[in-house]
Amino acid sequence: MWHIMDYFIELLFSGLTRGAIYALIALGYTMVYGIIGLINFAHGEIYMIGAFTSFIVATILSILGFPALAIIVLAGLAAIIWSASYGYTIEKVAYKPLRHAPRLSPLISAIGMSIFLQNYVLLAQTSDFLPFPELIQDFAFMEPIAHIVGSTDLVILITTTVVMILLTLLIKYTKIGKAMRATAQDRTMAMLVGINVNRIISVTFIIGSSLAAIGGLLIASHIGQINFYIGFIAGIKAFTAAVLGGIGSIPGAVLGSVVLGLTESFATGYVSSDYEDVFAFSLLVLILIFRPSGLLGKVDTQKV
Amino acid sequence: MKVTLNRKLIAAAAGLMMVAAIPAAGLAADTIKIGVAGPHSGDLASYGLPSVNAAKIVAEKINAAGGIGGKKIELLIEDTVCKPEVATNTATKLVSDGAQLVLGGICSGATKAALPIYNNAGILVMSPSATNPALTQSGDYPNFFRTIAPDDAQAQLDVDFAIKKLGYTKIAVVHDKGDYGKGFAEFAKKFLEESGKAEVVLFEGVTPGAVDYSAIVQKIKKSGAEAVMFGGYHPEASKIISMMKKKRLDTTFISDDGVKDQTFVKVAGKNAEGAYASGPTDTSSNPLSQQAVKEHKDQFSADPGAFYENAYSAMLAMTAAVEKAGSTDLAALKKTLQTEKTDTPVGSISFDERGDAIGVGFSVYQVKDGVFVEVK
Numbered sequence: 001m002w003h004i005m006d007y008f009i010e011l012l013f014s015g016l017t018r019g020a021i022y023a024l025i026a027l028g029y030t031m032v033y034g035i036i037g038l039i040n041f042a043h044g045e046i047y048m049i050g051a052f053t054s055f056i057v058a059t060i061l062s063i064l065g066f067p068a069l070a071i072i073v074l075a076g077l078a079a080i081i082w083s084a085s086y087g088y089t090i091e092k093v094a095y096k097p098l099r100h101a102p103r104l105s106p107l108i109s110a111i112g113m114s115i116f117l118q119n120y121v122l123l124a125q126t127s128d129f130l131p132f133p134e135l136i137q138d139f140a141f142m143e144p145i146a147h148i149v150g151s152t153d154l155v156i157l158i159t160t161t162v163v164m165i166l167l168t169l170l171i172k173y174t175k176i177g178k179a180m181r182a183t184a185q186d187r188t189m190a191m192l193v194g195i196n197v198n199r200i201i202s203v204t205f206i207i208g209s210s211l212a213a214i215g216g217l218l219i220a221s222h223i224g225q226i227n228f229y230i231g232f233i234a235g236i237k238a239f240t241a242a243v244l245g246g247i248g249s250i251p252g253a254v255l256g257s258v259v260l261g262l263t264e265s266f267a268t269g270y271v272s273s274d275y276e277d278v279f280a281f282s283l284l285v286l287i288l289i290f291r292p293s294g295l296l297g298k299v300d301t302q303k304v
Numbered sequence: 305m306k307v308t309l310n311r312k313l314i315a316a317a318a319g320l321m322m323v324a325a326i327p328a329a330g331l332a333a334d335t336i337k338i339g340v341a342g343p344h345s346g347d348l349a350s351y352g353l354p355s356v357n358a359a360k361i362v363a364e365k366i367n368a369a370g371g372i373g374g375k376k377i378e379l380l381i382e383d384t385v386c387k388p389e390v391a392t393n394t395a396t397k398l399v400s401d402g403a404q405l406v407l408g409g410i411c412s413g414a415t416k417a418a419l420p421i422y423n424n425a426g427i428l429v430m431s432p433s434a435t436n437p438a439l440t441q442s443g444d445y446p447n448f449f450r451t452i453a454p455d456d457a458q459a460q461l462d463v464d465f466a467i468k469k470l471g472y473t474k475i476a477v478v479h480d481k482g483d484y485g486k487g488f489a490e491f492a493k494k495f496l497e498e499s500g501k502a503e504v505v506l507f508e509g510v511t512p513g514a515v516d517y518s519a520i521v522q523k524i525k526k527s528g529a530e531a532v533m534f535g536g537y538h539p540e541a542s543k544i545i546s547m548m549k550k551k552r553l554d555t556t557f558i559s560d561d562g563v564k565d566q567t568f569v570k571v572a573g574k575n576a577e578g579a580y581a582s583g584p585t586d587t588s589s590n591p592l593s594q595q596a597v598k599e600h601k602d603q604f605s606a607d608p609g610a611f612y613e614n615a616y617s618a619m620l621a622m623t624a625a626v627e628k629a630g631s632t633d634l635a636a637l638k639k640t641l642q643t644e645k646t647d648t649p650v651g652s653i654s655f656d657e658r659g660d661a662i663g664v665g666f667s668v669y670q671v672k673d674g675v676f677v678e679v680k
Contacts (some may be wrong), residue, residue, distance in 0.1 A: 098350035224546045
């Protein structure tokens with residue numbers, strides 16, 4: 001009996017870790033969609049750029065002999081600044097000129113941006129897999145349960161929870177959060193009451209990209225390797241999770257990610273990892289049939 | 305009006321380009337064009353680029369000595385990224401550029417997709433690394449040869465090693481769902497079951513590129529396997545082995561030559577210590593091999609990478625066959641390759657009627673202090 005429980009708990013935490021990883025990326029997707037109704041396909045690439053930036057900074061700092069904690073903080077900060085400036089620029093270059101174009105145009109622009117950034121990193125950096133340093137050292141107190149939850153897993157789980165709470169607070173209780181909600185509800189009205197909509201959209205992209213950068217640092221440190229292509233697959237899964245949870249909703253993105261992570265983990269554990277994706281996407285289809293706007297998504301009532 | 309004018313312009317431009325292309329094809333008659341197809345960018349570039357270097361070195365050497373029967377070798381280097389859909393485009397391009405021989409196909413899947421196009425054009429293809437058994441054993445690819453032993457030979461070696469040398473009885477077989485990895489895994493499973501001495505406690509495929517492999521690692525742990533046999537390439541192998549160490553699982557890791565690459569050790573770091581992987585037998589005592597490695601070091605000031613010697617050997621075997629046969633005709637080349645032996649860095653080789661090299665084998669290697677060392 002104990003063995004069965006043990007295995008269940010191992011799979012549970014493996015699923016939660018996976019979910020938390022997806023959530024770090026899914027939050028950025030869902031924020032941008034919530035504010036301007038655009039699926040930012042280049043978001044996965046922002047995550048990849050965050051991973052590369054933290055890789056470069058961490059490598060330089062460890063050569064210079066900085067202590068581990070300083071490396072994480074500085075590499076994280078560098079990644080946030082770098083990714084945020086990419087996010088900001090992408091919005092200005094690829095989405096802002098298309099804000100009044102049909103919905104399909106910015107979507108295609110986003111896909112183009114994604115392909116451009118992948119190939120840019122491929123050319124500017126390398127096509128090889130790079131060994132990402134283990135930034136998060138094993139905590140001694142985690143050793144007895146290291147076979148269930150690793151130290152990196154723990155850091156990822158905590159970070160995702162904290163980020164989700166902070167984001168919710170930001171949107172609910174701050175002035176900028178109020179402006180974001182206003183922009184999401186009705187852009188023209190928001191402008192009329194004196195909200196600088198362009199600035200709000202830029203801030204949204206900066207926050208979303210910063211989250212992706214944190215994700216890049218933590219996830220790369222968890223997997224231990226990066227290359228120019230990691231953003232694509234992670235991005236697709238995170239996007240799925242955001243849709244599952246109800247795109248546009250912050251708690252929804254986290255819930256969707258956790259549900260997706262758990263489904264994949266239990267499907268691997270109890271059925272077969274061959275069917276991991278089959279289960280994940282069957283679940284997506286099922287949920288969308290019964291709740292077309294996702295688990296926590298807002299239902300758009302059509303006024304007649 | 306403007307549209308019609310544009311159309312006319314385009315038609316005229318296309319016409320000009322075609323005219324321009326004809327003399328180029330006509331001039332090609334006094335060189336022997338050898339296509340070099342493989343992943344020269346992307347994830348698996350580290351498997352493809354060494355073959356390009358080998359091709360360049362051999363071509364320069366032969367050209368410096370006067371070419372083959374007076375004809376110089378011209379290399380047409382084209383990227384396939386190891387993707388079947390790209391490889392077919394590459395093949396079409398090489399055929400239309402007038403390639404007479406092709407060195408390559410590095411990955412089995414991409415090679416398989418491209419072979420019919422080369423076959424229809426009557427072009428001989430020799431791969432230094434595509435090890436999928438069906439490439440030679442199915443009989444569907446009469447123009448295909450290779451200077452590496454097929455996966456079933458490799459799976460057999462790994463299975464014998466795990467059972468006889470390491471004495472394991474419970475083995476988990478995991479693969480990456482690709483042509484190469486799954487092919488290897490299926491043979492490993494078959495040989496393990498046939499041996500009657502070991503049990504396959506788990507047989508599963510993982511999704512390449514996933515962000516986390518802890519669920520499959522927990523499953524391996526639960527299966528009680530003494531060893532994991534992995535079929536696939538180094539990116540997934542290094543993720544799985546690192547995750548195993550993170551979950552405090554000390555199961556032995558045994559894999560194929562897709563993992564026997566220094567990148568695996570570089571990425572997995574200390575987690576790779578003790579892992580086994582099979583790969584082409586070490587030929588460093590062969591003087592031709594020493595010479596090939598030295599030429600690489602002289603020209604590129606670096607150690608050669610994966611499959612360099614197999615590619616070097618393939619170049620030697622193909623060019624020697626053209627010289628002896630006196631043409632690049634497929635039937636004549638096949639006959640020569642099957643009857644005449646060529647001295648190459650991987651040994652003195654000829655080919656059987658299916659296209660597999662006779663006299664090329666695999667050995668098992670183990671990671672010790674960050675390098676693969678042959679297990680005697």
